[in-house]
Amino acid sequence: MEEALLRSLTPAVIGILVRRGADFAAAEDAVQDALVEAVRVWPDDPPRDPKGWLVTAAWRKFLDAVRADTSRRDREIRADAEPPGEPLEVDDTLQLYFLCAHPSLTPASAVALTLRAVGGLTTRQIARAYLVPEATMAQRISRAKRTIAGVRLNQPADVATVLRVLYLVFNEGYSGDVDLAAEAIRLTRQLAAGIQHPEVAGLLALMLLHHARRDARTTPDGTLIPLADQDRDRWDTHLIAEGVQILQTALSRDRLGEFQAQAAIAALHADARTTEETDWLQIVEWYDELVRLTDNPVARLNRAVAVGEADGPRAGLAALRDLDPSLPRYPAVAAHLHERAGNLPTAARLYAEAARAAHSLPERDHLTRQAARLNAP
Known part of the structure; x- marks a missing residue:
């Protein structure tokens, strides 16, 4: 069985x-x-x-x-x-997606409940994936179930909320004995099969395009490899082709959303055979669309990186001036742009600051090495 x-x-x-x-x-x-x-x-x-x-x-x-x-x-x-x-009626499964992503739930609870009810994972598997005790995860799921007890979906469902929950699952990547990135792709495929919505297709395309680069992101010992240094021969061309095709179909419906814009940026990265061949001008244009759609400060931060590649590091630093320095990854982005502009002492200090604020060990080690490289005689 x-x-x-x-x-x-x-x-x-x-x-x-x-x-x-x-x-x-x-x-x-x-x-x-x-x-x-x-x-x-x-x-x-x-x-x-x-x-x-x-x-x-x-x-x-x-x-x-x-x-x-x-x-x-x-x-x-x-x-x-x-x-x-x-x-099987599609509405039965779709109803669970919307119920598990109910606005009354916290993002963490919505993710756990989605993995349990829609994904069919056991509480133990979910706990191992999130590196928390099984009892803690069981309590989280029980609270979520109590929160939505008696809820009936008698109002239009919020597709955007469901997609954000699935994207949260995808971004957890791999830990424990469950590959959450693969699980998120499976669930998003299932959702896309049941609902014709361009943003659902956009999210699926985005996941596939990011997942295609997975094997090239780290060395066997877990060391982080930046995009510019990745071996592009290790990218999964089948996933890239599928992601691009899904994205093109979604864009043809002329209902642009944030996940379609992000997928378009990922597709441009995937299309470049080398870092030097990346179409940074077009990437900046897509970031402009993403900022227009979301006004998200993280999108503005990533746009500054693209501007620095398209128009030079000083233009990228100028794009940073209106952003909050407390944003996640702000010091790392500023360090990269200052290094490219030749401000090496400032770049080294910012790399060290970014390392102290990093949330993952591979990222912290990478940023620490960058600081040490610039501080070396």
Whole structure:
């Protein structure tokens, strides 16, 4: 029995129970109980219709739990349940995406709940991925389930919120025994298959284009390799081609959004055979679009880097002047531009400052080496 099959069926089955009248927490508990039973029963007696089997088993678990709970005897249970072999309805799975990304949840809770309910990961797997104790993650998921208990999606869903949750998952990358970047791509593919939205396609394209460079980003010992120094022969050309094709289709719908703009920037990087051949002028233009769409200070910071490449380091430093120096990565960007402008003592000091503020060990080591390189005789 393949774990991937159970994970792929989980969101649809939860969605069906929710549509039948179960609240999210009860539906998720019932499906988890059904999955445990499937692990026990299926090896000796595999079902002809796995999804139908899970729906039937989970619905029975839910009904048993309701009957056993005397405080909820007045709950109305829909008696005319659909037959167990009902076809998968996209809305059932999509409903879970929007429910797990509900505005009442914190980003961390929304991510955990999405991985549990939509991704089908166990609490232990999620905890290992985020390097926290299993009990801590269990409490986070339980609080999230209580927060959205009784929530009904009777208003237009916010696609942007769902996409931000999926992007948060992707940016966690790899840790523990779960590859969260790959998991985020899988979930975004699933979402894109169920909803025709250019920003969903834009996010999927962005993920694929970034993921294509993954093997070239670090050395075997974990040392960070900057984009300019990466071996581009190690980039995954199949992922790049797929990402570009998805992006082009999304852009053709003429409904530009922030993820499409970011994907366009990533595509321009992927298209250059060498750093010197990068079309920095066009990248600056796409950053202008991204800033117009979001007015995000991080986008402005990245734009300053692109301006420094397109028009020279002094132009890049000029673009930094209106930004808050407390922004993440501001000292690293300023250090890079000052080094290119020939201000080596200032660049060394800023590299050291950036290293102290770095959130990851590979990034801190890289910035420390940059400072040491400029301070060396």
